[in-house]
Amino acid sequence: MGWSRAELSGYVSYHDVTKSLLDDLETHSFKWKRVREFHFIGHPGGAWWRGISEEVGDIYIHVGCEPGAIAHELGHGFEECLRHRSHRTIEFSEDYAEAIRWFAEQREGPSSWCNEYRGRSKKHDAILKECRYDWARFVDNLKRGHFFP
Numbered sequence: 001m002g003w004s005r006a007e008l009s010g011y012v013s014y015h016d017v018t019k020s021l022l023d024d025l026e027t028h029s030f031k032w033k034r035v036r037e038f039h040f041i042g043h044p045g046g047a048w049w050r051g052i053s054e055e056v057g058d059i060y061i062h063v064g065c066e067p068g069a070i071a072h073e074l075g076h077g078f079e080e081c082l083r084h085r086s087h088r089t090i091e092f093s094e095d096y097a098e099a100i101r102w103f104a105e106q107r108e109g110p111s112s113w114c115n116e117y118r119g120r121s122k123k124h125d126a127i128l129k130e131c132r133y134d135w136a137r138f139v140d141n142l143k144r145g146h147f148f149p
Contacts, residue, residue: 003040003063010067011038018071018104022078028143031085033057033077049076049097054084068101068111075100086147094124102128103135 015035022032036056045062047069052058057080059073075097082096098117105114117125130146131137141147 002042007067011061011070014067014070014104014108015074017108018074018100021071021100021104021107022074025078025139025142028139030078030142031081032074033080035059035074035077047073049073051077051080054081066111066113068105068108068113071101071104072097074104082142082147086145092124092126092148095127098122098124099127099131099138102133103138106135 025032033051033054034056035058036052037058039058039060041060041062043062044064047059047061047065050058050060057077059070061069076093078100079093079096083093102114102117105111117128127138131141
């Protein structure tokens with residue numbers, strides 16, 4: 001059991017598009033953590049983030065994980081920086097991770113995950129609802145210090 005060339009290409013593509021999105025946020029003075037290492041786990045599952053320092057973290061990827069999950073995990077690195085910046089606990093870590101994935105999917109080309117997400121009440125959709133699924137509103141909320149729905 002292993003990863004296909006298409007899966008690996010998908011992970012790279014989602015990393016690159018999410019990096020571009022987070023670089024855009026960095027132009028507004030919002031930092032994000034870079035990936036130090038990708039760890040490939042040889043049994044089925046999803047992906048998860050592990051922050052290592054103030055600058056980097058690792059992403060663990062299980063066999064069969066959707067490529068878009070990379071955007072979600074990078075979103076956790078963004079949220080960790082946001083939490084540090086605001087000097088508060090941010091209750092919406094998963095919501096920020098889902099928002100980053102949503103906006104990355106919009107740039108990459110919406111997948112079935114994205115098509116199922118919008119318009120339905122989902123767990124961890126508070127940030128997206130607050131900005132009405134709109135990138136400009138999302139950025140504006142951050143710039144105004146509006147980190148919570």
